[in-house]
Ligand code: ZN
């Protein structure tokens with residue numbers, strides 16, 4: 133019986149470069165006795181295989197079912213070919229092609245094999261800080277262009293030594309075609325300097341133990357490192373960094389070390405050990421050996437990550453298991469990536485610098501997330517996640533859309549086909565250098581994805597820097613998207629939803645269509661349009677940003693609302709930061725009645741936090757709300773009365789009676805921990821009742837929760853439970869932040885849809 137020979141060509145797209153795809157294909161083909169070749173190109177991986185028909189079938193079946201661990205196959209096209217009688221199976225050189233369908237992989241935390249080698253004294257890469265393989269190491273941060281080849285990375289200046297070249301060229305080696313492959317002979321090197329850039333001969337671990345602050349050049353940026361158990365070192369770092377309250381992230385030597393300082397759930401453990409290796413914000417155990425009051429003032433959580441780059445292993449030993457590892461920037465400036473820049477701008481902060489000579493091309497912060505038993509809440513999406521695409525649901529326009537995001541915690545989003553690519557975190561665009569990075573980032577994403585946007589989507593706020601950038605690009609059609617509509621669409625796209633959906637959107641600030649500052653809104657909408665169904669009763673918001681920074685002012689406004697002239701009497705007792713002249717100015721403006729109005733949920737949290745004496749002044753965004761959440765007694769179930777009123781233009785959520793109860797209980801000496809919990813419970817009940825009414829009126833039962841307020845785990849958990857109990861299908865963010873770091877995805881989804 134004669135056996136049929138077939139010859140086929142496969143075109144594979146997705147994350148297939150920098151993940152050991154070609155060696156994997158090679159081994160599989162050789163194993164099955166097939167001939168042909170595999171080739172990387174900028175529009176995908178091409179494979180031609182020739183051999184017995186069942187073997188060819190088995191080949192493609194196995195490849196699709198069991199791709200290499202880091203690969204993500206998005207499509208596979210098959211073509212029949214005439215038999216060409218190849219002599220063997222080969223890996224051909226990369227070619228550049230039109231199309232550029234290949235996605236760049238995010239950076240990947242050190243794998244188990246490389247970890248074993250770097251800690252093995254007999255290995256030639258023992259303690260070598262740049263060890264990597266096809267399954268781990270830098271990717272996005274070193275890639276300058278596609279296709280992904282060493283020559284197009286910041287490793288281009290390091291020709292491989294014969295030993296490394298042999299690994300690179302051997303299809304059976306786990307470093308076969310590992311583009312950043314390197315060793316102490318041929319690769320980048322690391323050195324320690326004093327603050328003037330002069331090399332010193334001490335070991336970095338010794339200077340850390342002596343209490344020094346070290347600027348460490350890592351994968352996506354510099355960190356500032358200090359011994360987290362050394363109170364004086366941590367205090368000094370806070371003082372020099374001029375960061376008086378915002379929590380510091382720490383890096384633990386390993387999982388066991390981390391367990392000493394935090395309570396770690398199963399899902400938190402999985403994230404800590406994941407290849408994204410983010411900072412995981414977990415419950416602090418308040419271990420007496422570390423200064424919790426300096427690491428996470430006012431909070432009961434600690435953000436922890438594990439070593440994700442081999443370089444980090446140089447920073448720990450048996451006597452040092454926890455380091456502060458905070459981004460090396462000065463207040464709101466961008467993260468630092470360059471040696472000279474670090475020496476220049478961190479000279480007043482760091483005592484030593486651990487430098488290396490592999491350039492960071494794309495700056496990338498550490499990602500931050502927290503876990504509840506219902507979901508993973510991504511707070512900052514950067515290293516390990518970017519530039520992985522997010523699939524847009526439904527019909528998308530084929531032209532690329534650029535969505536420029538918000539102004540705080542900015543990320544932008546570029547679409548290609550039906551995928552959305554969210555950028556890394558740029559921070560507050562009000563800072564000029566952040567804004568510059570944002571503009572450079574846009575050009576790099578355009579180049580990386582090989583797209584030219586046909587539409588720009590931006591926020592409706594006329595004063596956002598991102599909006600101004602969009603206005604300057606007036607040769608392209610632009611679409612202004614209402615802030616909370618973008619949140620709604622972001623949560624929908626994040627969950628792959630379509631159709632009319634109820635959105636409960638709670639955040640600090642968003643430009644409303646009526647000139648007010650919105651921030652606690654129930655919308656019904658989809659990717660085309662939205663209608664506002666309910667909102668928190670408007671409060672006067674004199675002073676705008678100033679009042680957002682000073683929660684005690686907002687507390688006074690709420691007091692004035694329910695107590696009128698008697699407000700000052702109470703304010704004197706509970707709002708010591710408010711002076712009489714400031715109170716008079718506020719009252720004056722309230723009486724004139726022409727100030728900005730707001731339905732902001734963030735400001736309501738601020739006001740309650742201030743009146744309870746928890747946090748009268750926000751020294752970082754969200755501080756008052758985070759500290760209020762931290763003190764809430766988890767065992768308290770009490771709920772205050774509230775009202776939902778039907779008005780001609782929708783439902784109004786009234787919180788005056790909540791405020792009356794808070795004032796009453798404060799007077800009666802009820803503990804702030806109890807009041808804080810009852811406030812959370814009341815807000816959850818108020819939102820649930822409102823959403824239930826909107827669902828009843830509209831017949832829609834699909835609900836999404838979005839907005840920065842949903843970083844509050846108490847509120848999120850209560851709401852998901854109570855909405856589910858009310859027979860609603862509740863969706864929370866999974867892949868992008870609930871806060872403004874996620875709105876570019878919503879803007880992009882809307883622009884992909886409506887402009888069709
Ligand atoms: Zn590895």
Ligand code: ZN
Nearest residue numbers: 293296315318
């Ligand atoms: Zn080498």
Ligand code: FE
Nearest residue numbers: 639641642872
């Ligand atoms: Fe927002």
